[in-house]
């Protein structure tokens with residue numbers, strides 16, 4: 001978990017899809033490590049793994065459309081000494097195969113790297129069967145599991161490199177669309193250590209995954225209105241960086257958490273629980289997908305509907321600071 | 325080990341299984357008595373898995389998919405020296421690692437089972453990993469016939485056949501009973517041979533209580549090149565104690581003091597007879 005990787009990106013330029021970066025990183029790792037094995041459930045195309053499969057056919061396993069078997073086989077391969085990346089759409093991987101994740105991976109403590117692709121509402125208008133708005137909540141409840149939602153290409157590459165070296169289970173959820181770089185070139189990534197992207201004293205945005213760029217844009221909007229914002233990329237949901245959270249809560253007037261997940265059981269409630277137990281009370285808002293039949297549209301349409309784009313976040317932040 | 329010694333072990337194991345269940349006042353009696361001869365032959369004649377080589381990858385593997393018959397596994401592992409037999413006095417007790425289903429906290433166990441329908445997928449991965457590295461080790465797993473209703477088993481067989489895993493051996497403890505009653509009355513998993521054959525496995529039947537027949541069939545795997553092997557072991561749930569045999573009520577029933585005394589009498593008598601032969 002201590003492995004550190006440094007960014008070489010330029011902030012807010014549009015990058016690649018995190019999925020593509022994941023696949024490229026795996027190819028780089030496999031070039032020098034024959035133990036890297038990818039297991040997919042007929043998902044090599046959606047996982048951008050076609051090139052990996054062509055270059056490393058002996059390190060590619062396809063179990064067909066069978067997510068339970070995907071995870072069980074991945075656990076067995078891990079027990080056989082392989083560095084296994086089990087790759088499947090996040091919606092199916094974390095729901096259909098939940099018991100395999102619970103028992104064969106977490107309880108048995110086999111170091112499988114579960115990669116949930118096209119996570120959150122990446123699949124947009126394909127509807128709720130294809131959304132994963134439960135995965136943080138479900139997997140947070142499992143002992144031994146680490147959970148990472150990379151914000152951009154740098155965090156994605158870094159988390160895959162770190163995951164390859166991990167001796168315990170990890171779940172990494174990746175988005176589908178090309179994503180803006182959120183970090184400066186001197187950012188450093190370490191699992192369990194949040195990255196403070198910009199500092200401020202009025203509102204702290206604690207965001208994760210592909211909502212970090214929205215929080216950063218909101219901070220820029222608010223800055224022009226004289227509201228000073230801190231943006232923290234909480235890429236690791238479990239174990240949560242409590243130190244960074246407590247610092248933000250002590251040094252800012254209000255906290256907003258942002259996540260591409262149901263408002264229940266995810267980053268927001270994890271932060272709220274820690275703050276309450278630390279005896280810290282301050283204005284706080286959990287921003288995410290409401291508990292309802294999910295609005296239809298693209299990922300960004302859905303973000304907009306739930307106040308998760310820059311404008312929506314900025315409005316909510318102003319109201320929160322004014323205690324409206 | 326001679327056949328007579330193996331037969332004697334089977335009875336001694338049964339005595340220890342019942343003692344373990346009785347003192348804990350918990351356990352899965354019928355299934356452990358059903359599969360103990362299979363475990364006996366595996367650990368004493370086939371696997372060559374010992375406390376000394378257990379931490380190496382270059383050895384055979386046994387994963388008990390029907391995790392609830394854990395007393396049978398504990399008794400055999402203790403006999404093989406993985407842990408002191410006295411540890412079993414803590415079975416299911418406060419703070420003990422010896423819980424009611426296999427866990428890696430116990431030396432000799434390499435995967436946690438208990439939820440049914442998980443073993444075959446795990447073994448498929450383990451067997452595939454061995455093939456990838458050019459190892460010759462075999463992966464054995466034991467499943468219940470009731471357990472075969474879990475769809476994940478059939479997902480696993482698809483990929484085991486697809487990847488031509490002839491180092492994978494699935495043994496079915498075919499006692500034809502499950503917790504509710506006869507498997508054919510609950511939700512039939514028969515006909516087994518036709519199903520496994522259709523899924524690309526090569527299948528053999530054996531009397532699951534005949535230690536010589538078990539030895540022979542297990543020595544012949546794989547039955548076909550590039551195919552997973554399935555052994556349908558015809559067994560009797562509760563085998564070895566007259567009133568427990570073929571009675572689903574003994575799935576996880578613990579004997580009363582009177583029942584325990586009769587069971588021990590029967591098993592001790594069997595021990596005398598096997599020694600006389």
Ligand SMILES: [Mg+2]
Pocket residue numbers: 468469470497498499500501502
């Ligand atoms: Mg049965």
